[in-house]
Amino acid sequence: MSTERDLPLEAEVVGRVEESSTIFTLSLRLVDTEQHEAYRFEAGQFNMLYLYGVGEIPVSIADDPEQPGYLQHTIRVVGRVTGGLAALREGDRIGLRGPFGRGWPMATLPGSNILVVTGGLGCAPVLPVIKQLINHRERYNRVAILQGVKHSDDMIWRERYARWAALADTQVLLAADVADANWTGLRGQVTALFERLELETANTVALICGPEPMMLASVENLLARGYRADHIWLSMERNMQCAVGHCGHCQYGEAFICKNGPVFAYPEIRQQLGVRGI
């Protein structure tokens, strides 16, 4: 017998937001109401989205796991499937399998300072975490949210960042390697923002997602600042086709990123992080 892990469910596009010239967000509703009501996910998990006649891709769920409404997926146009998904409009239908993978270590976060470090579209897989930090602000100590982009034009969710920056004990720092004249954040890489952190190192958990060189630089920087290796978590990415650990593409050392990850504690992937060609 096949299950919803094997066979996509029909989903309808109920909203589409143009985030930037290359990034868009699709809001999805499972067409079968019962399936939609029953659908649950954890922060950091992903779905396989299927574009009719073209193929499937993994996309993280950029939404609040505790208040699942329509399922939000923020996507950058890079290939055939994402190019096709970008052209969808409200009412269009796609397929959805999921959720898959091991997400962020939410159960271990209460009582700690939380440092979120993201680069580019790495902001999407941690959005569910940020939503939960805000929903239950009293459970966590200080929160810092750092986001870096190559060009300031790529900085999406500016309103969100401004809203979060206004919250108590919450620091939001933005960086762009290249920026236009109106840019008020840092000009440079996201790691340069670490200088401005107002967090105690000892009791801080870092959640990192972005391009691998950015994640490696962040880890090295945080370790040098005295962060505990097992307090650093990273969301990894590789080619994924089945999402259930069978197709072999997402192997990263001994891990299948689709089922053992995508989120890993740094010590779990220390051997291969930053090694070319793994």
Added chain:
Amino acid sequence: MDIPGFLPRQQFGELLQVLERSGYRCVGPVLRDGAIAYTEIASVNELPAGVMMQTRPGSVRATVTQLPRYFSWANGPQALKPLLFSPRETLWQVSRGDQGQLAFSESIDTPSPTAVIGVRSCDLAALRLQDQHFLQGEYSDPWYAARRNSLLLVAVNCTHPDETCFCASTGDGPDAETGFDLLLDELDSGFVVRPGSEVGNRLCADLPLQPVRADQLLKVDHARQAARDAQTRTLPAGDLCDALTERHAHPRWAEVAERCLSCGSCTQVCPTCFCNSEHDEARLDGASSEHVRQWDSCFTEGHSYIHGLVVRKEVRHRYRQWLTHKLGTWHRQYGRSGCVGCGRCIAWCPVGIDICEEVSAVLGDSDVY
């Protein structure tokens, strides 16, 4: 269980008849295009009588002799893997309605019961690894499971290991010890037959078996020992995960990449390689599409493609990935090495790259690179 009987060569055809009467279609080895291939057979006359193979790195040659035996060879490029993990199959179909609605439907075969005759010990070991991968993890693959559940296995102990074989070194042969329904040892005069399951017991009851003589059992023992002794290749034992991972910058990876064509033949003939890719085949009328899975290889560029970049652009990274996975990280994933010593990757490599030699070269230096 496990009380052997003797099936005279003249009555070997009874085995196929008993299997067919029990509802099985029979798949067995034949000589095709100069190699052993497993295909549906209707008679024992189709088996490769007298065929012997001369196999070396990058070379496989068949000779047909007048000898009576059917199984005087070690293996062919494929055995069980394509019968279970299909080289190409449709996973599901989707049809699109007038309003763009999508209806997904599964596409899972209900395969007819299949008896495979002539399975080797290395292939049984590989089957256990494929079972682990596709069935025994968190997710069970329904397409593999359907075929696996309809399989009956008639193993034949290997008496003629190739020069490329090293199953004795990996502990996966040449004797089959478990995982079969029937086990045969071939002698000139016939077969010593042992059941390995309840189904095997029932089949034995239907076969015209004679009591086995002590001299026949002695000959079987000698043949088994000779098959072990004939193997000259060895693979370094144990969990090589850390040793190989630490040597990710070893110069041997670049050296072997000078010879490796990155053709992926090794992964296609490997009985444990499981990588597969998925793609869509849309009908021209636009009304439906099939989602297809087919074998893939870590030696292709597409295998490591990710949003616009190829992670393993260089051949040395691909060879390193294959070998480090097969002999290293496989231990952490499945509790043992992914190599069963069948030697196919050596024989069918167009340039004769030898996995035993390569891993020894990487591990051999005392300096860790």
